[in-house]
Structure formats: structure tokens, C-alpha cells
């Protein structure tokens with residue numbers, strides 16, 4: 512029987528009874544004959560609390576010490592789950608990031624995993640002991656603690672699954688899987704049984720916050736089959752009750768559009784009457800990149816007289832004040848340019864690998880929105896995604912109408 516990696520998120524280990532429930536799931540998978548490594552998050556809310564302790568001391572904190580503080584939540588849950596397993600007579604031990612070791616680069620607060628080369632971990636798991644690994648944590652080659660960015664335990668789990676050549680990585684959370692749309696908005700949203708890595712990546716990056724984006728990138732690269740499932744249901748991972756994230760080739764019946772997502776995390780900026788000369792876009796986006804502001808949708812209009820043009824783009828809403836500051840500084844060198852901005856926008860996206868082989872998919876989106884009288888402000892497309900920016904007040908209406916238009920509503 513093969514190796515399974517089970518990852519439990521913050522709500523799944525939020526209390527001692529929840530941890531006991533997790534131990535029961537692990538015990539049942541062992542009974543099924545699997546060898547198990549578990550990756551745990553901190554108890555729900557703990558990481559936020561630790562982050563706020565840091566900013567209470569100083570708004571601008573030293574990233575090395577920040578990591579030392581925020582990595583602590585996962586240490587507690589890994590020890591507690593090991594205790595709960597031992598109580599059931601199951602051989603188990605906790606592994607902190609540095610003990611594995613999960614070696615990362617030194618970008619503190621957002622470190623990237625370089626390698627997991629751990630003969631000790633492999634031997635322990637193969638012997639039948641459960642390895643309870645603290646997610647989120649890493650260590651630099653110099654021996655300093657790092658963390659993998661918020662939501663990073665997902666990435667820890669996939670990396671461990673790749674290192675152990677696991678048959679599957681089950682991500683236990685508080686939802687039953689990946690949905691065709693946010694069920695809080697669309698009550699006819701359906702749980703998807705399977706989705707491709709590419710689609711999941713697009714969904715993760717446009718606001719479906721089930722998995723950390725990096726974990727999906729890594730799973731795709733290392734070909735680790737993932738499953739997203741609920742830890743609050745009876746069914747075990749081996750019953751495959753959740754959503755499988757797999758290679759496109761493993762999906763037999765491909766829908767044209769698999770999901771409709773929305774994000775209210777963006778703001779729109781327009782620069783009016785920019786000089787239409789070579790190098791202007793570079794002069795605008797260079798300083799924004801230097802300020803680590805991630806620009807997303809971009810449109811530049813044609814200028815009728817080839818002298819002036821308008822440039823519209825979106826940035827994360829939280830970065831809007833900083834963006835305007837940067838733009839004000841550069842606009843001194845761009846006489847006549849006006850800066851406009853709006854945070855009352857939402858980005859609505861349709862996603863599906865079926866789009867590659869069908870025509871008229873985007874057109875249906877535009878027509879559906881037009882019929883509801885919703886104005887489209889910006890459009891961008893990729894091979895498997897079409898996104899539009901609309902006024903935020905129409906978010907729900909847009910998502911619901913598109914969900915129906917693409918035949919995603921469940922029957923009853």
C-alpha cells in the first residue's frame with residue numbers, strides 16, 4: 512500500500528476535539544493499509560494573533576523574528592496531534608520544519624522551498640510511524656527559521672508528498688471541495704468532482720481561496736494528485752468524496768466552463784492624457800514593480816491623434832494608496848496627465864480548459880452581462896480564462912447570471 516499525505520487546515524485543528532477527530536481519520540486510513548504523513552496548520556486564528564503581536568511591538572518588523580514568532584502555531588498542533596495518535600496506540604512523532612529539514616531560500620515571510628531531502632523522514636514513514644509535520648515552516652541553509660507565506664501549509668503538504676512520492680495529497684479543510692462558484696453567492700453552485708491543475712491555478716489566483724497558489728504550481732510540476740475535501744464529513748480521503756485536482760488528461764468529460772469566480776480585492780487606476788511615445792508604459796510600471804505592487808489587468812487605448820493616450824490597469828485594493836503615491840511622483844515628469852482611481856470594482860472570471868476548443872465562449876459572457884445591463888470596464892483573457900472588471904455592486908448578479916448561462920447550476 513502506498514503513502515498518503517494528509518493536510519489539515521486551521522479550522523480542522525481548531526480545538527482539542529477537532530484534533531481528536533483528525534486522529535480518528537488518520538487511524539482509519541492506517542486501517543485501510545496506508546502509510547501516512549500528516550501536515551498540520553496552526554489552530555484557526557492563532558497565526559493572525561501571532562502576526563498582530565508582532566505589529567503591536569513595531570509596525571515595521573524584522574522579518575527573521577517575524578518568522579520565529581508566526582511559525583510557532585504549527586509547532587503546537589504537530590505536538591498535540593502526535594499525542595492524540597499515541598493515545599490510540601499509533602506510533603507517531605512530530606517533525607518541525609527544521610527537523611525534516613524543509614530547506615528554503617531566505618525570503619523571510621514568503622520563503623520558497625528549495626529541497627526536502629530527508630532519509631530520516633522516509634525511513635520513519637516506511638516503518639509505519641505517522642510523521643506529523645508542522646506546515647508553513649522552513650529553514651534556511653544557514654539555519655534560520657522561515658515561513659512560506661500565508662496559507663503556506665498547503666505548499667508544505669505538496670512538497671512533502673512529492674518528496675515521499677505519495678500516491679495522493681489530501682487537503683482537508685472546512686469546505687467539501689472546489690465549487691463552480693462561491694456557494695455563499697450562488698446557491699445552485701455545484702461541487703466539482705475533478706478539475707485540472709491549470710484551472711485550479713486560475714481559480715486560486717482570481718479569488719477562490721481554497722489552496723495557496725504555490726501549492727498548485729508545485730503539484731502540477733511534481734505531478735502530485737491533490738484532493739480538496741472536508742474534515743467535518745464522515746467520508747475518508749480514500750473514498751474520494753472531495754474535488755480531485757489532476758492532470759488535464761485524466762478528466763474525461765470536460766466542461767467548457769468549469770467555474771465562475773469573483774474578486775473584490777482589486778482597484779482600478781486610469782492615467783488620462785499620457786504622452787503617446789515609446790517608453791511611457793515602462794516609466795509607469797517600472798516604479799510600481801520596484802514598489803512590489805502587482806499590476807494585473809492592463810489596457811491602453813489608441814490615441815486618435817497619436818499624441819495622447821489613456822492607460823487603465825488594476826492593482827490590489829490594499830495597495831491603492833501606495834500606487835497613487837508612486838504615480839503622483841512620476842506624473843511630475845508627465846505633464847498634463849491626470850490620475851483617476853476607483854476601488855468600487857469587482858473582477859469576474861470564467862475559467863475552463865474547454866475554452867481552448869470552443870468558439871463563442873467569451874461572447875456568451877459579454878451577452879449575458881449586457882442583458883443584465885452590466886457595463887464592462889476592462890476585459891482580459893488568457894487561454895483558459897476571460898476576466899471582466901465591473902462595478903462592485905453588480906458582483907452577485909453577474910456571478911449568478913454567468914453561472915446559469917454556462918449551464919453550471921445544479922438540478923434541484
Ligand code: ASP
Pocket residue numbers: 520521552553558559584646647660661662663664665
Ligand atoms: N497558519 C498559517 C496561516 O494561517 C499557514 C497555513 O495555515 O497554511 O497562514
Ligand code: MG
Pocket residue numbers: 520662665721722723
Ligand atoms: Mg489554508
